[in-house]
Amino acid sequence: DGGITQSPKYLFRKEGQNVTLSCEQNLNHDAMYWYRQDPGQGLRLIYYSQIVNDFQKGDIAEGYSVSREKKESFPLTVTSAQKNPTAFYLCASSIGNMGQNYGYTFGSGTRLTVV
Amino acid sequence: AQSVTQLDSQVPVFEEAPVELRCNYSSSVSVYLFWYVQYPNQGLQLLLKYLSGSTLVKGINGFEAEFNKSQTSFHLRKPSVHISDTAEYFCAVSETGGFKTIFGAGTRLFVKA
Numbered sequence: 001d002g003g004i005t006q007s008p009k010y011l012f013r014k015e016g017q018n019v020t021l022s023c024e025q026n027l028n029h030d031a032m033y034w035y036r037q038d039p040g041q042g043l044r045l046i047y048y049s050q051i052v053n054d055f056q057k058g059d060i061a062e063g064y065s066v067s068r069e070k071k072e073s074f075p076l077t078v079t080s081a082q083k084n085p086t087a088f089y090l091c092a093s094s095i096g097n098m099g100q101n102y103g104y105t106f107g108s109g110t111r112l113t114v115v
Numbered sequence: 116a117q118s119v120t121q122l123d124s125q126v127p128v129f130e131e132a133p134v135e136l137r138c139n140y141s142s143s144v145s146v147y148l149f150w151y152v153q154y155p156n157q158g159l160q161l162l163l164k165y166l167s168g169s170t171l172v173k174g175i176n177g178f179e180a181e182f183n184k185s186q187t188s189f190h191l192r193k194p195s196v197h198i199s200d201t202a203e204y205f206c207a208v209s210e211t212g213g214f215k216t217i218f219g220a221g222t223r224l225f226v227k228a
Contacts, residue, residue: 031214042220101209106158
C-alpha cells in the first residue's frame, strides 16, 4: 500500500541537541511538506519542496533545516536554535504537478519532547 | 494572502443527531477548499475537497460540504453522527495553482451517547 512513513513516533531531545525526523513516501508525489502542530493553533508550515534538490521556507522555518536529495525522502532537522521544539510534527505530500494541489496525504506524525 | 476561520473550537452533539462545522475563508483569488479529520495521535486524513464544479461536495464517512462563494464559506455537515466521528476537523484553503495550504485552528467534535 502506498503512503507516508514518519519515524520515530516519539522522540526526546535534550537541550542543545539536534534531532532529525524521517519522512518517506512511496506515492510518487512531487511535493512534500513539513507542518508543526501545537494545541489550539492548527498546523503551521515549516518547509516545503516541489521537486528534488529544491525547497522553500514556510511560515516558521527558523531553527529548522531540511534536505530533498531523493523524491521519496524529506527529512527535517530540528536544531538547537529552535527554542521551543516540543510539538507534534506532520509530514505530507501531494501530487503537485504544474503547481496543482488536490489535497495532501499525511504521515502519522512524530511527537517531539524536550527533556 | 488567504486565511481560514473555524467558528467553533468545540462542538458537542448527541449520537444520531445532525451536525454542522462552520468554516469561513478569505482570499483575493480563486481557491480550492478541503476538510481533513484527525483522530488522537494520528495524522490528518482528507475527508473531502472542492476544486470546481458542483458546490455540494460529498466525502467519506457520510460527510458533505457546501461551497458558498458569496459568503466565502465551506461548512461541513453530517445528517446523523456516530460515536466514532469524535475527532478534530480542520478546514483548509489553497490558492488554485499554488502548492501551499492554509489550515484553520480546528474544531473538536465530541459525540455523546
